[in-house]
Amino acid sequence: MLDELDLRLLDSFQHGMPICEKPYEAMAATLNCGEDELICRLQRLLDERILSRIGPVFDHGVAGASTLAALAVPAQRIEEVAVLVNACPEVNHNYLREHHWNMWFVLTAADQEKLDAALKRIEQQTELEALNLPMQSAYFIDLGFPVGSDARMAV
Amino acid sequence: MSDCISLSDQPVDPTLARRLIELTQAGLPLVDDPWAWLAARLNMTPEEALLLLKQLQANGLIRRIAAVPNHYRLGYRHNGMTVWDVDDARIDELGHSIGSLPYVSHCYQRPRREGWPYNLFAMVHGLDATDIEHYRYSISAMLGDACRAHEMLVSTRILKKTGLRLPPPASC
Numbered sequence: 606m607l608d609e610l611d612l613r614l615l616d617s618f619q620h621g622m623p624i625c626e627k628p629y630e631a632m633a634a635t636l637n638c639g640e641d642e643l644i645c646r647l648q649r650l651l652d653e654r655i656l657s658r659i660g661p662v663f664d665h666g667v668a669g670a671s672t673l674a675a676l677a678v679p680a681q682r683i684e685e686v687a688v689l690v691n692a693c694p695e696v697n698h699n700y701l702r703e704h705h706w707n708m709w710f711v712l713t714a715a716d717q718e719k720l721d722a723a724l725k726r727i728e729q730q731t732e733l734e735a736l737n738l739p740m741q742s743a744y745f746i747d748l749g750f751p752v753g754s755d756a757r758m759a760v
Numbered sequence: 761m762s763d764c765i766s767l768s769d770q771p772v773d774p775t776l777a778r779r780l781i782e783l784t785q786a787g788l789p790l791v792d793d794p795w796a797w798l799a800a801r802l803n804m805t806p807e808e809a810l811l812l813l814k815q816l817q818a819n820g821l822i823r824r825i826a827a828v829p830n831h832y833r834l835g836y837r838h839n840g841m842t843v844w845d846v847d848d849a850r851i852d853e854l855g856h857s858i859g860s861l862p863y864v865s866h867c868y869q870r871p872r873r874e875g876w877p878y879n880l881f882a883m884v885h886g887l888d889a890t891d892i893e894h895y896r897y898s899i900s901a902m903l904g905d906a907c908r909a910h911e912m913l914v915s916t917r918i919l920k921k922t923g924l925r926l927p928p929p930a931s932c
Contacts (some may be wrong), residue, residue, distance in 0.1 A: 616825040624813060625804070627793055644790045647827065651787075657830040658787030661813070661822045673870065673881075691920040698876075699920040702841060702913040706876075709913070710920070738871055738881075742852065744859030746865040758931065 607655065610638065613672055614646060615655075622659070646692040670720040671713040675706040676731060683708070689730045695723040772815050778801065780812065836885045840892040840912040842899060846905045849883035851880060854906055858882045863895050877909060889914075 606614075613636055623631040633643040650656040679687045683701065690699055690710055699710040715719035728735050784799055788794040799809035816822040846854055851869055858880070859867035866883045884895040896912045903910075 610762070619829050621824050624810065624817075624825055626795070626810070629792070629794075633904055639793070640792075645788055652828050653833070655833050660784045660786075660788040660825045661781075661825045661861065662815075663781060663785065663825055664821055679821075687919045693803050696920060697917075697922045700915045701917040702915050704911070704913045708914075708919070719843055731838060734868070736876055738870040738876075740868045740870060742855065742869040743853035744852075744869070751794050 610636065611646060611650065611655075614643070614650075619683065652732040654739055656716065669713070669715040670717045671711060672720060672724070672737055673709065674709055674727075675710075676708040676727075676733045677706050678708050678731075678733065686731050687732070690727055693723055694729055696727075772812065772821075777816060777821060780816070784843055797889075817837065831885060835887050838886045838892050838914070840884050840886075840896065840914045842882045842884055842896050842910060842912045844882070844899075844903060844910045845872075845877040845879040846880045846903060847908075849880065850906045854903060855880060855900040857902060858899055861892075862900070864899075872896070877910070884912075 608704060613644060614632075617635060621626055623635075624629055625631055627640075629643055632642045637644065647656065647659060651658070675681060676686065676690070686708065687699065687701075690696055690708065691729070693712070695712045695714050696710045699708065702709055712720055714723055724725040724735055724737060771866055779802060780798070783798060786872040789797050791797055791805060793811045794808040795813075801807040802809060802812075802888055804812070813822065813825065817825065841854055846895050855867055858883070861882075863884050863886065864882045865885055866881070868881045870881055882899060884892050884899075886895060892912070892914070896910075900907065900910060
C-alpha cells in the first residue's frame with residue numbers, strides 16, 4: 606500500500622525531476638524528508654514495480670525507425686502467431702485487442718530498411734498480411750496520470 | 761537576431777548520445793550524485809554530463825527525466841486505442857486538443873489504408889472499463905462534425921512489453 610509520501614513523490618516527479626547537482630537531495634527537500642528516506646522509498650517503489658525506472662524517457666525517434674502494425678489473426682492461431690511475433694527482436698510491445706485487426710505491435714529498428722525487413726519477415730512467417738501504420742505526426746503532451754486518492758492501488 | 765544560442769541549436773555527437781542512452785535506458789542509479797556516475801562512464805565531468813542531458817532534452821531526444829510510474833501497477837489496467845477518421849484539414853488542431861487531455865497518453869496521426877479509414881489515434885487509460893468508455897464519448901463530443909467514424913480497440917492481453925531498447929549498431 607502506498608502512503609501519503611509515496612503519492613506525493615509520484616505526483617511531484619512523474620513528469621520531471623530536478624536536473625541539478627544532487628537531484629535526490631533536491632527531491633527530498635521538495636518533499637520535506639531526508640535524502641536517505643527518499644532513496645529508500647525510491648528503491649522500494651522500484652522493487653515493487655510501482656516505478657518502472659528513474660531516469661530519462663527517450664523519444665521514439667531515438668531508435669531510428671518505428672511503426673505500429675496490426676495483424677488480423679484467426680482465433681485458433683493466436684498463441685502460435687504471438688510466439689512468432691514476440692520472437693522478433695524488433696517488436697517491443699504486442700497487445701491483443703478486441704477487433705478484426707486483433708494483434709497490435711510496435712516495431713523499432715535502426716533504420717527504415719531494417720524495419721521494413723522485420724515486418725516482411727513477420728508477414729512471411731505468419732502468412733498474414735500486416736497493416737503498417739507509421740506515425741506521421743505526434744500530438745504528444747505528456748504521459749502522466751493522477752495518483753491521488755482516487756487511484757486504486759494495485760498493491 | 762539574438763546573440764543567444766539556445767541549447768537545442770548545439771549539435772550532440774550521435775555516438776555520445778547513443779552511449780548515454782545505453783547507460784540510462786534502464787534507469788539512473790540511486791546514488792548521491794547520479795550525474796557523476798554517468799560522467800565517469802562517459803569520460804567527462806559531472807557538469808558536462810548535466811549539460812549533455814539538458815541539450816538532449818532541449819533537442820527532443822529526451823522527453824523528460826523523471827520517476828516513471830508503472831501505470832498498470834497503479835491501477836490503470838484498462839486501455840483503449842481509440843481511432844478516428846478525422847477531416848485532414850483539421851487534424852493538427854484537433855490532434856493537439858486530444859493529445860492534451862489528461863487521460864490520453866499518446867496521440868498520433870497515422871496513414872489511412874484500404875479498409876482502414878482512421879487517421880487519428882489516441883490511447884486512453886482508465887481504472888475500469890466504464891472510465892475508458894466515458895473518455896471515448898468525451899473525445900467524440902470534442903471532435904464533433906470533424907469526425908466521420910471511430911472505434912475503440914480495447915486491449916484484452918499484453919503479449920509482450922519491453923522498454924525501448926536500442927537496436928544493435930547499424931553495422932550489424
